[in-house]
Amino acid sequence: xxxxxxxxxxEIIAGNELLLGTEQYPNLLRTDSGEIVKFFYPKSRLxxxxxxxxxxxxxxxxxxLKKLQVTAPLTKRVAYCATLKMYLVIYxxxxxxxxxxxxxxxxxxxxxxxxxxxxELHRKGVMFRGIHLGNVLMDDEGRYALVDISGLSCKSKPxxxxxxxxxxxxxxxxxxxxxxxxxxxxxxxxxGYCIAAGLDKSDIAYLDRKLSWRLGQDIDAxxxxxx
Ligand SMILES: Nc1ncnc2c1ncn2[C@@H]1O[C@H](COP(=O)(O)OP(=O)(O)OP(=O)(O)O)[C@@H](O)[C@H]1O
Ligand SMILES: [Mg+2]
Numbered sequence: 301x302x303x304x305x306x307x308x309x310x311e312i313i314a315g316n317e318l319l320l321g322t323e324q325y326p327n328l329l330r331t332d333s334g335e336i337v338k339f340f341y342p343k344s345r346l347x348x349x350x351x352x353x354x355x356x357x358x359x360x361x362x363x364x365l366k367k368l369q370v371t372a373p374l375t376k377r378v379a380y381c382a383t384l385k386m387y388l389v390i391y392x393x394x395x396x397x398x399x400x401x402x403x404x405x406x407x408x409x410x411x412x413x414x415x416x417x418x419x420e421l422h423r424k425g426v427m428f429r430g431i432h433l434g435n436v437l438m439d440d441e442g443r444y445a446l447v448d449i450s451g452l453s454c455k456s457k458p459x460x461x462x463x464x465x466x467x468x469x470x471x472x473x474x475x476x477x478x479x480x481x482x483x484x485x486x487x488x489x490x491x492g493y494c495i496a497a498g499l500d501k502s503d504i505a506y507l508d509r510k511l512s513w514r515l516g517q518d519i520d521a522x523x524x525x526x527x
Pocket of ligand 2: 435
């Protein structure tokens with residue numbers, strides 16, 4: 301991996317527009333040519349990211365997703381500054397807005413399309429544990445993309461029912477998105493997902509039971525479908 305000196309890292313930070321974070325601990329920068337620089341800060345205690353830095357996982361996942369024809373950031377440069385203990389990745393901005401932004405603009409179709417998109421990701425074996433409405437983009441033509449892809453893994457076959465359930469909990473349980481998800485309707489979302497994923501009645505009943513229990517909400521996708 302490319303190594304950066306403190307000065308080189310500071311030049312990158314000072315020379316680009318800060319989008320998220322602070323000057324001292326930036327999260328996201330934008331370069332003049334429209335690229336995005338994303339930063340990672342390794343935990344001081346021992347964890348899996350000590351051996352598999354998130355920046356490297358991010359870059360590898362971009363390549364895996366490309367093979368699966370899932371649009372996501374493709375890393376052009378990954379680097380580490382040992383003195384500042386900072387990693388960075390650089391990639392091109394993907395056209396579109398994230399689904400929280402679409403919601404602010406009153407675009408409910410973005411969530412409807414997400415049901416189908418999530419089913420497609422699951423069919424391709426993509427388990428995006430870090431999924432939330434800020435980490436999924438949609439462009440003006442209704443094409444979806446993923447960002448923030450370090451918390452993601454690609455399986456060699458479609459996700460099992462249990463993995464689908466886990467991932468629905470990842471998405472539907474996000475605190476920051478509750479208002480949006482509840483006003484859309486959790487049952488409606490799950491029902492749309494189940495149709496798109498081609499699940500049968502007993503699978504849907506299983507998801508209803510598990511999701512209701514784990515999310516503390518009455519999810520009744522089966523009934524929503526039968527109406
Ligand atoms: N390649 C990209 N193209 C377009 N927009 C992007 C891209 N990467 C990130 N963004 C936008 O920047 C936001 C934050 O990016 P990202 O999720 O990678 O950072 P983060 O530090 O995890 O932020 P948060 O903690 O708020 O999720 C995204 O929600 C998205 O709106
Ligand atoms: Mg994010």
